[in-house]
Amino acid sequence: MKKLFLLFSLFSLIFSLNQVRAYTQTDVDNAHFLAEKGLITKQNSGDAYRLRDRITRAELVGIALKLK
Numbered sequence: 613m614k615k616l617f618l619l620f621s622l623f624s625l626i627f628s629l630n631q632v633r634a635y636t637q638t639d640v641d642n643a644h645f646l647a648e649k650g651l652i653t654k655q656n657s658g659d660a661y662r663l664r665d666r667i668t669r670a671e672l673v674g675i676a677l678k679l680k
Contacts, residue, residue: 639663651678 640658647654652675655661 635659635661635663651675 635658640661640663643652643655643658643661643663646652652661
C-alpha cells in the first residue's frame with residue numbers, strides 16, 4: 613500500500629510540475645508565425661495554443677497536407 617501511495621504521489625507531483633510551466637514569448641511568437649502561414653489555427657492567447665500538449669496523428673496529417 614505504501615508503494616502505491618508513493619507512486620501516486622510521484623505521478624501527481626510530475627503532473628503538477630508540468631502544469632506550472634509558463635510559455636516564453638518566443639514560444640508564443642513561433643505559434644503566431646505558424647498561424648500566419650496557415651499551418652495552425654490562429655488563437656487569441658498563448659494559452660489557447662496548448663503548446664505543451666502532444667500533437668495527435670490527425671493534427672500531424674493536417675499540417676503535413678497544408679505543407680504539401
